[in-house]
Amino acid sequence: MSAAAGGKTGNGDVAASGASPLMVLLAGWLVPGAGHALLGKWVRAMLLMASIVGMFAIGIALQGKVYTPNTGEPLDMLGFAGDLGSGLLYFLARLLGWGQAPVLVAVADYGTKFVVVAGLLNIVAAVDAHSLASGRKQS
């Protein structure tokens, strides 16, 4: 899919990058900040990556819970949807068994919220990169 196919392209940097909006969206979801990096917006990409990865890492360090699918609990499903927003970070956490210990202290519950919000912020960042790539956001 070309950049023009995803909407009007009003940003010269975006047109020069040659990345399609869908590719930018997927890259931004999988790796925090990668969508902006594909568009050549390096400072924004680094800041987004530092913020989202930092938030996720602090959540894990606080012994926050990483949600798993198919628990049957509605709140767990929402938590899973939020966690999944972190892209590869979520799969890495599942692979390495991070966040699987039971939450026993209040600070660990904060960690759970940090992990979920990191995922939600990553979705916001990926959608922003998509808007830049499609021309909906000018700069």
Place this chain on the structure above:
Amino acid sequence: MTLSHFSAVLLFSLFASVVFGITQRAEPKKMVRFAALCFAWFVVGSVAASWVMWLIKP
């Protein structure tokens, strides 16, 4: 790793504000201003909410 509740608030506010600033504004100067505003509201709101909880505690 352990954090006090207030330092957790500060870190949460900082990270969320950076993302909000970058994604919700188009020009760098406005991004910085919006991020600073978000950070201030996060912190002030958290402190205000904690005082409200203290006032209504049984």
